[in-house]
Amino acid sequence: MSNACAHHDHHHALAADTKSQRLAEAETLCAQAGERMTSSRLRTYELILEASGPIKAYDVIDRFHPQGAAKPPTVYRALSFLEQMGLIHRIESLNAFVACDTRDHPHAAGFLLCDCCGQSVEFAIPNVADIEVSATNSHFQIKHITLEARGLCGACRGHA
Amino acid sequence: MSNACAHHDHHHALAADTKSQRLAEAETLCAQAGERMTSSRLRTYELILEASGPIKAYDVIDRFHPQGAAKPPTVYRALSFLEQMGLIHRIESLNAFVACDTRDHPHAAGFLLCDCCGQSVEFAIPNVADIEVSATNSHFQIKHITLEARGLCGACRGHA
DNA sequence: GCGCGTTTGTTATAATATTACACCTCGCGC
DNA sequence: GCGCGAGGTGTAATATTATAACAAACGCGC
Ligand SMILES: [Zn+2]
Ligand SMILES: [Zn+2]
Ligand SMILES: [Zn+2]
Ligand SMILES: [Zn+2]
Numbered sequence: 001m002s003n004a005c006a007h008h009d010h011h012h013a014l015a016a017d018t019k020s021q022r023l024a025e026a027e028t029l030c031a032q033a034g035e036r037m038t039s040s041r042l043r044t045y046e047l048i049l050e051a052s053g054p055i056k057a058y059d060v061i062d063r064f065h066p067q068g069a070a071k072p073p074t075v076y077r078a079l080s081f082l083e084q085m086g087l088i089h090r091i092e093s094l095n096a097f098v099a100c101d102t103r104d105h106p107h108a109a110g111f112l113l114c115d116c117c118g119q120s121v122e123f124a125i126p127n128v129a130d131i132e133v134s135a136t137n138s139h140f141q142i143k144h145i146t147l148e149a150r151g152l153c154g155a156c157r158g159h160a
Numbered sequence: 161m162s163n164a165c166a167h168h169d170h171h172h173a174l175a176a177d178t179k180s181q182r183l184a185e186a187e188t189l190c191a192q193a194g195e196r197m198t199s200s201r202l203r204t205y206e207l208i209l210e211a212s213g214p215i216k217a218y219d220v221i222d223r224f225h226p227q228g229a230a231k232p233p234t235v236y237r238a239l240s241f242l243e244q245m246g247l248i249h250r251i252e253s254l255n256a257f258v259a260c261d262t263r264d265h266p267h268a269a270g271f272l273l274c275d276c277c278g279q280s281v282e283f284a285i286p287n288v289a290d291i292e293v294s295a296t297n298s299h300f301q302i303k304h305i306t307l308e309a310r311g312l313c314g315a316c317r318g319h320a
Numbered sequence: 321g322c323g324c325g326t327t328t329g330t331t332a333t334a335a336t337a338t339t340a341c342a343c344c345t346c347g348c349g350c
Numbered sequence: 351g352c353g354c355g356a357g358g359t360g361t362a363a364t365a366t367t368a369t370a371a372c373a374a375a376c377g378c379g380c
Binding site: 092093110112114115121123124126127130131133134135138139140141142143144145146147148149150151152153154157 | 252270274281283284286291293294295298300301302304305306308309310311312313314317
């Protein structure tokens with residue numbers, strides 16, 4: 001987490017077994033979709049899974065190789081692919097990326113984002129129908145909804 | 161509008177009299193808040209009002225002076241100020257800024273954004289209470305909600 | 321006029337993201 | 351097996367978005 005909270009530690013990163021399970025699921029998902037889960041894509045996804053919250057593209061770039069950074073297009077291309085597959089979500093208000101929490105890809109999602117420790121929580125957007133009504137009233141056809149709520153998580157609310 | 165739609169013209173820019181009214185209202189708002197509406201801030205607000213939709217920071221920078229661009233910090237400072245006063249909203253998914261449509265500042269707002277012509281429509285976020293419930297369930301305290309729905313406006317839906 | 325906090329000017333640089341083009345790799349038709 | 355074409359990758363350069371740091375000027379209360 002780039003915006004680490006100094007007051008305490010959070011341990012939201014995935015356990016190793018969960019991570020390899022997620023990687024395997026991703027391979028299956030791609031195979032079923034007739035897409036190729038290449039090594040760049042898998043490595044990018046792995047780094048996002050390892051992160052304890054939304055991670056910046058350049059943090060992925062820096063960690064990509066043991067011996068040195070990747071070139072930006074390598075990672076940005078992988079990020080686009082993973083986002084299209086629904087395996088990750090882009091957090092617009094942070095310019096960052098987070099692994100999707102669910103097993104149904106792709107889907108719309110809302111996020112709670114802690115301004116102190118950087119942790120994120122994915123949730124189902126409530127009342128999408130009401131947003132659609134606003135859109136219809138303005139003759140809009142919605143393709144994608146971004147919903148991001150910034151604030152403080154329970155742990156961080158304690159220490160101002 | 162930077163993402164201009166080639167198929168037709170939109171004319172959403174403010175009429176001159178409306179614009180000067182808005183500028184005057186902004187001066188009043190700042191005076192009442194004990195804040196200074198300086199010339200940089202007013203010029204930045206004017207350019208945002210003149211835009212026919214969300215406008216990028218660097219488009220403001222380029223148009224700032226008749227004879228040449230402003231320096232970035234000048235405009236970014238003004239944008240921060242205007243956003244804090246609630247006179248403009250930042251559109252996260254576009255890295256752009258749009259004048260607030262209402263007369264009560266500041267306030268949360270949702271946006272419908274046309275991917276074709278770039279036009280935006282501001283609307284009241286429906287069922288904020290339901291989002292708050294999701295937050296409470298996760299022990300989050302929300303400070304600010306970003307809601308941006310991307311899609312096609314009525315005019316642009318016609319020409320696929 | 322003086323002191324003090326705010327605002328601005330200026331330079332430089334950081335952080336985020338894309339374009340362009342050459343090459344490579346894989347699956348498919350033959 | 352071979353050639354072809356689509357999709358994927360490597361690489362260099364560049365575009366776009368945003369901030370840091372510090373000095374100078376300004377506005378207000380005294
Ligand atoms: Zn998800
Ligand atoms: Zn937190
Ligand atoms: Zn508004
Ligand atoms: Zn449109």
